[in-house]
Amino acid sequence: MKLVKNAKSIALALALGLSAVPAWAADQRLLNSSYDISRELFASYNEHFAAVWKEKTGKNVEVRQSHGGSSRQAQAIIEGLRADVVTFNQVTDVDILHERGRLLPEDWREQLPNASSPYYSTMAYLVRKGNPKGIQNWDDLARAEVSSVFPNPKTSGNGRYTYLAAYGYAQKAFAGDEAQIDEFVKTFLSRVAVFDTGGRGATTTFVERGIGDVLITFESEVNNIIAEYPDQGFEVVVPKVSFLAEFPVAVVERHAQRNGNLDLARAYLEELYSEEAQRLLAGFSYRVHNEVVQAEFAEQFPELELLTIEEIAGSWSNAMEVHFGNNGKLDQLQRR
Amino acid sequence: MRTQSHLRIGDQPWVKWSLITLALTLVFLLLLVPLxxxxxxxxxxxxxxxxQNLTDRYTLHAIGLTLFVAAxxxxxxxxxGVFLAWLVTRFEFPGRKLLITLIDIPFAVSPVVAGLLYLLLYGANGWIGSRLMDQDVQLMFAWPGILMVTVFVTCPFVARELIPLMQQQGRExxxxxxxxxxxxxxxxxxxxxxxxxxALLYGVVLTNARAVGEFGAVSVVSGNIRGETNTLPLHVExxxxxxxxxxxxxxxxxxxGIALLTLFVKSFVEWRQARQRAALSEDEA
Structure with missing residues (x-):
């Protein structure tokens, strides 16, 4: 009988599906909502934390990971994704959890050291083999024969950081002369070959389509790209001045409380500041605050002047309005 | 006897062959090369x-979840689908035509929009979702949510296949x-x-193919938790x-691979259906 046969195969498939959904032998489970390129970092850190937690409390903890663009991740948490902690790459995306959902207190940045940013990075350049155009700093990117690639600041945090870095450089170089700053940033933007919507798209444009002389992205990501395309001979250039890109972390208190994970969630984030964890983070090309680890990795992270959002635009909310809002500075400077 | 004056457009060999070459080139470039x-x-x-990539813990889980949802x-x-097709082809009732039109809603609506609708309704701030939240029931960002949107997106396939056939066969x-x-x-x-x-099998094959491959709607309600709510298409991204x-x-x-298998089964079923139809029209003759 055909129908019986079908039913049998369906039952079989069902059993297969269920058995593939494993039951974890964990005492506690934590959900970490993170940005899209942090998978390996947290896979490694979670292992470290599980060992630390086991030693401290004797309990087995399993940390589950959700990855995606951090604005979308924040939106999902507001809509009910019950993440205990967030480890994002944009401060504004954590702020939204307070503004729209009251899921954490307004002063979340004061809950942990270094404004709740256990590690940081900056915008660096990936140039083609031998750096044929001799690109060293932001003024090189405004030269007529140089074309650059980075994601659209309208849609990507990565692109916003790049824009702000160039703007901050110009503020310093022209001692605050607004007309000259605008002129420089305008030229800089006009040298962009392609504005992709996200970091991964920009990488594909630069690497696989061979467009542009320089790809501007996080210093932490540049090494991933070199590892992914070892035979291309790409080189890293860290400019003399760049933007301080913070990676904010916070406990989503409402959710963590509900999940009964408040202490665990706090411990999970606090452990990020331990020397061992900082070493692990540095191993993934992130800059860290721990001085011992800084000394160990001094060679990998050339010194540069890091500009904060406060120096460049006063605050994030101000930057979003003045620079990235409709008909804001970015829109004006992009008109050719 | 055909003469030169009776030739239609496309009968000239150069037109015919350039069209065939063009079609084959497009098929090759757009379909075969990417595959x-x-x-x-x-x-x-x-x-x-x-x-190694295939047997990665998270990949295995994504395969399992995808099969589970499809199953x-x-x-x-x-x-x-059977119930609906039977209803609209065997009974006359007011609103029947409207119902036939409504079946196609999932085809007309973009899957992302469908996902968002479910999220707005069943999410933490949604009309139903906020009540469920109080009961500690989690539909969105868990497998039930993925199942709900997948069922929505694939629900017309079976009914759409059955309705014309059952209309043709009549109720005698x-x-x-x-x-x-x-x-x-x-x-x-x-x-x-x-x-x-x-026809039923054909509908099932299409339903299964779409359920396995659905990205847009699932991506909205999944929450992207590795090893938990990550289906195979999401895993690829x-x-x-x-x-x-x-x-x-x-x-x-x-x-x-699943797509190729689907194509294979689909052509087999189509061939059987054609035979059945031929037999049907012979009976009538």
Whole structure:
């Protein structure tokens, strides 16, 4: 009988599906909502934390990971994704959890050291083999024969950081002369070959389509790209001045409380500041605050002047309005 | 006798051959090359790296979850589709035409929009979702949510296949069965089902293919938790964003394999259906 046969195969498939959904032998489970390129970092850190937690409390903890663009991740948490902690790459995306959902207190940045940013990075350049155009700093990117690639600041945090870095450089170089700053940033933007919507798209444009002389992205990501395309001979250039890109972390208190994970969630984030964890983070090309680890990795992270959002635009909310809002500075400077 | 003056457009050999070449080139460039590229990329690191990516804990889970969702979606929509097709082809009632139109809503609505609608309704701030939240029931960002949107997106396939066939076949055979004293279940199993089995299978194949491959709607309600709510299509994107190209294409090759299998089964079923139709029209003649 055909129908019986079908039913049998369906039952079989069902059993297969269920058995593939494993039951974890964990005492506690934590959900970490993170940005899209942090998978390996947290896979490694979670292992470290599980060992630390086991030693401290004797309990087995399993940390589950959700990855995606951090604005979308924040939106999902507001809509009910019950993440205990967030480890994002944009401060504004954590702020939204307070503004729209009251899921954490307004002063979340004061809950942990270094404004709740256990590690940081900056915008660096990936140039083609031998750096044929001799690109060293932001003024090189405004030269007529140089074309650059980075994601659209309208849609990507990565692109916003790049824009702000160039703007901050110009503020310093022209001692605050607004007309000259605008002129420089305008030229800089006009040298962009392609504005992709996200970091991964920009990488594909630069690497696989061979467009542009320089790809501007996080210093932490540049090494991933070199590892992914070892035979291309790409080189890293860290400019003399760049933007301080913070990676904010916070406990989503409402959710963590509900999940009964408040202490665990706090411990999970606090452990990020331990020397061992900082070493692990540095191993993934992130800059860290721990001085011992800084000394160990001094060679990998050339010194540069890091500009904060406060120096460049006063605050994030101000930057979003003045620079990235409709008909804001970015829109004006992009008109050719 | 055909003469030069009776030639239609396209009868001239150069037109015919350039059109054929154009069509074949397009098929080759747009369909075949990408398909081959998937497998080339997947195996670019060698068989061992393919195997390693395939047996990765999270990839295995994504495969399991995808099969699990498809295995629930197919029977749900099978029952729903048969019931609906039977309703609109065997009975006359007010609103019947409207119902036939409504079946197509999931085809007309973009899957992302469908996902968002479910999220707005069943999410933490949604009308139903906020009440469920108080009961500690989590639908969105868990497998039930993924199942709900998948069922929604794939629900027209079975009904759409059955309705034309059942309309064509009419209800005489079933009426004969009823007069001979068949019960409802007997009627369905012995009369209706044998008549529609190939169309039904065709609908099931399409439902399954779409359920396995659905990205847009699922991506909205999934929450992207690795090893928990990450289906195979989402897993492909995640690996790609993560600079694991080989891993992404390994998972993509599984989806491509399922697609090829679907095509194969689909042509077989189409061939059987054509035979059945031929037999049907012979009977009528």
């Amino acid at each position: 081959i590229a998937i497998f080339v990329q997947a195996f670019s690191g060698g068989v061992s790296s393919y195997w 629930l979606t197919v029977p749900i929509n099978l029952v729903f 055979e079933e009426e004969a069965g009823v007069t001979l004293g068949a019960s409802g279940w007997q009627l369905f199993r012995r009369v209706t089902l044998p008549n529609i089995q190939w 995640l690996l790609y964003q993560d600079y694991n190209t080989v891993g992404a294409f390994t998972s993509a090759s599984l989806l491509a």
